[in-house]
Amino acid sequence: MTLTKKKEGGWTLASDLWPTARALNAATAQDISSEPLLQVADFAQHHFALPHADCTITSELDIRFGLGSSTALRLGVLLAAAALHQNLTTLDEHTKLEAAALAFRMQRVQQSFASGYDVLTQALGGVILWTPDYQNWPGQYLKKLDPKPLIPYLQVFVGGAGAPTSTVGGSVRTALQDSGRQRDFYEASNQCIRGWLNLWQEGAHALPKLCQDVATQRRIFAGLPYFPEQLFHNFEFLPGFDQSWTAKTTGAGGEDAILLIGTHGDTEEATACLAREGWYPLPVHPIEHGASLYSGALS
Template sequence: MITVSVPGKVMLAGEYAVLEGSPSLSLAVKKELRCTARLSDFHKTVIRSDIWSEPLILDEALSKEPNNPLLDTVRWACKEWSLPPLEITIASDIQVSDGLGSSSAVRLASLAAMAALTGRQEQPWDLARLCWDQQRQEQGFASGYDFVTQVQGGLVAFYPDYSCWPGRVEDHKLRSLIPYIHIFRGGKGAPTGLVAGSTRKWLRERRRMLSLTQRSEQLIQNFIGFSQASVKLPELIQSVKAHREIFEDNPNFPLHLLRALQELKGFDQSWTFKTTGAGGEDSILLIGDTSDLDEARHCLSIFNWQALDTEISAKGMTFHDQAE
């Protein structure tokens, strides 16, 4: 029996630009998903998850749960790797509606656990690429930044090179950044494929992709510079503002939150806000010193947005051998 844990992730900068081959900057959080794999006592593969009321038999579940990332990953591995019947158990601190990469986490953890249990030699980056391939085939597009972040952990700058996977992956200092990054959840969730697909089309139709790429790269440089104390907070805030303005008239952008936050003291001066990832109603970021955010926290609570009870984590995917 083996258990693999995979952290949640948050995109700081590079959303949509990374789909065009530009870099991204993201971080791992301490909320995690755990997958335990063991050889089955039955003659069929059985899958358990804390979001299901009862176990599912793989062959029977596929027709009932189409496009489920866990079932699709287990099915792929069982077929491509000719695996024996398995028992797969998922337990997760990552809520689907939090926007912290629950789908990528369950793909990566389940594939890694099955590979390790059955003695396959895939390395973590190989597993990440397999997951990226599956995600890309199902959604029609994918950058792989989520799997890279969840394998690596910490604060990750990802410079993709799909001809030499994964490209360049840089690990940056977290300590000085932690007090200034505040994650809030809306609890509604955002269907990544739908929101990302429509927003990507919108960016192209309005010919904003080049501008987005330029502003994203500047924002990444300023986040990294801020973490290294070479960029001051006001400069970082102005980069966030410039990046956010690209999306403000997008139908998926939470404009009501922006309008409310703009009325508060210090907005875009001592603190600021941005969407993250696909940019729907799942999670947003407040960026600033905690002491400057009391009004913003209260304002967001009126709209039922709550601070996410987690911390930034330096730990990436981890394997735990366990005795039966």
């Protein structure tokens, strides 16, 4: 994304999701409340005292991939606006956390159930071991881990139908509550987190237990709205599934991205299965590649 000051004309916004650029001063209140880019631009214009700016958003990643695109969008604009406001070329961690907190508040307007883990990870990078404090978000994150030990065991595949977070997340949350499985889901999710940390620390030795933990969590999702039942049914016929390798969805629980968890040797047939169903590897590996931000002229 690029954000540059100009002398007049208010904010002009261009996105590769829109056919033409849009002027912020022509947007209605309904437009601003429903469009993340208009929402964050309207806030940044006043919060950072930037009355006139050109903002351009481009992305190589489809919003259907389930990788937190709306939070990344808000965070990117806020970080760039902070850089312009303070005339900085780099931002310290404190400023990044302040921007993340602002992005999280906006996220909660549209997704009241959001925890903010996505925007915090996007702001700080790495693997975040963190207990949120919703009274003073984010509170103290406990530890930031180097993600490289996970590289041999993680592959990300995209190409599904997508899962609109508000719609899918709300439906899944309601279904869990109505079925009395919400507590089971939280416990299973916490166990998965512990499994990921053990994989990070111990490598292949911890993989079978993580496979079991992921399978337990997935069984709670099975049958809920938007879950890709057929894809996981196909996996069940492949050798080693939920034993030496496993798979899970990202995002709100629908057909977003798919994580293959296991070595390349163990997931070879799963990769072929995904390819037959139209899935393909994410163009960039989330661990091997960082993000860059260009805030334009800082004058």
